[in-house]
Amino acid sequence: MTISRTQLFFMIIKTQIGIGLLSLPSDTQSIAGGDSWISVLLAGAVIQLVLFVYWHLLKKYPNDTLSEITIHLLGRYLGKAINVVYYAFFVLIAAYACSLYAELINIWMLPLTPGWVLLLLIVGTSVYLALDNLRVIARFFVFSSILFVVLILISFLNFNSVMHISNILPVGQSGMMPILSGSEKTFFSMLGFEVTLYFYSQVQGNRKGMLSVISAANGFVTLFYTYFVLICLMGLSPKALEQVNEPVLFLFKGLSFQLFDRLDLIFLTIWIIPMTATIVSYLCVAGKSLTTKRGSYRKLVWFSGGIVFITAWFITTIENMRPFSKWLEYGYLIMIAAVPVLLWLSSFLVKTHEKVGSV
Template sequence: MNNTINKSQLFFLIIKTQIGIGLLSLPSKIQSSAKGDAWISVLVAGAAIQLLLIVYWQLLKKFPNQTLREITVRVFGAYMGKTLNLIYYVFFILIAGYASTLYVQLIQTWMLSMTPGWVLLLLIIGTGLYLALENLRVIARFFVLTSVLFGLLILISFLNFNNEVQVSNILPIGESGFAQILKGSEKTFFSMLGFEVILYFFAQVQSNHKDLFRVASFANCFVTLFYTYFVFICLIGFSPKALEQVNEPVLYILKGLSYTLFDRMDLIFLSIWIIPMTATIVSYLCVAGKSLTANQSSYRRLVWISGLLVYLIGWYLSTLENIELFSNWLLYGYLIMIAPLPVLLWLVSFLLKNNEKVGST
């Protein structure tokens, strides 16, 4: 089947969706709460996601070869199930629109200050739409092909160690206290959204459920360590006061680097980072389509509609002076959709009879 993927491709689908714009500002956000223990907050957030992945795995085992769209209908019935799927669709579109707005603001701040926002928005969403219209195998192959950029980003980050670093900024370990570390992990959790796409991709992977759980766990481990590393180098590269005052410390930490052949490493880093950011849009456009239909022709029409809605949402948000209130509402609402609701689906599934055979009916 052309629309199936292997477990390696699933790994890259997950990490490409999770790793996006949130990383660039994450160190300053969680440092305000967890101080020098911010890197521990990232590890705690990764552990929380792993617990959710266990629930996802148990749920998907009960309904083999089915996506969340089919599971909600099976558990809650046609009316409520389809209503929930529509709500999921709305949230996926809102997340994509919100992310697009953040991407445009970042690019205008650092690179293209004179370019109209609607043009950048059109380019970002247009590129994402072009890829999202393809089947999942094509999308996965593109994600695998561009995964080499993560290695390049890490190599660029090593240049930071040419600057003066202060390891004492993270000492003594645990000084912030458990409550502040948890507060920082909450902010980190929102920056690591994207793992929920496995609820729509698992059914199209050519492997057994045990192997799929290992892949999802490995992807979560990779993303957690990736985020922890960048938070760590920012903590030792900036003084605590300086880190609180910069919006994108990951970029600022590279801004001062200059070499004979390369200048402004921050812009080189950001130019590469645009690809993972766009990949996140692709994934959410894809799962938005899959949340309402399984038919390929209907899916393509829905993706076109979704792309238009994402553009309109992104354009509207860009006209607002402050989107923090919308951001908080969206993220906490979305948290309910990806955490308590799947847990509820899993618990209610025990009340169904013969649900272990649903995949073969």
């Protein structure tokens, strides 16, 4: 089942934009201060370099997903072993994201609802969507992307309050090293672009100009994150940003209008859809990492959903998440950057071998 370029664009941004945005302004401000927005732009530039490597690799194997490329370049046994690792990794990422989503909803909206109930609802909805074919999933992502426009329109209401542009001036005051450290933190909040490795081959028609499509998706996400970091920096004092965990929601909490109240809950209610879309994407690529057959894929999604629920419930019992999240970040760098780069370099050896063999 194929998708269009536009659908690929929205599938990438819907996977990238998730829960990380809500806490990003406070996380980066504690490191880079008023230059946090620069850190976001630098993180976007680094991701663009990674996407450039993806494009070069996928251009050589335009009809193959990453799971098929690994087998082609590394051989049947090593390639399948790598794909199993990718499957486990994607399931773990989905479980980690589910635990964060459930915790966020529990704190801000449903404090009396048991965590396992929230996890069941999140995982159940995600599995239901991931079971369908890729074109249906892509159409849902495109349709629901209109909510980004709603969120941006809601954010404009903050400009009725006092915005302190002095909080981000002078530009570059934090120094290069804090800005670079902030970009590292931002990089892990913008992950999700790796789904390109699995969805690229599903795009119908000529693949010419695909670099522009994936670059445009990264550009949109980068500017989207930069915008919300900026309004948090200007709308909240540095001390306030240090004390709140989700400054984006906190910024809306103080807004009240005659027709509606508690904009933070309205914002979060809408935000649940992009958060769920991230889980759907990871369940989808987890299934595609081990099989290309429709029947096997559906069974694997059901199985993956069960593992995600159990793992997410276990993660919620961990008191100190910092060591676990740090380990996950290192794993992410290996799986989405190091391995694709090595595969790309290996593709030159395979190509050279094929040329020698054909002479």
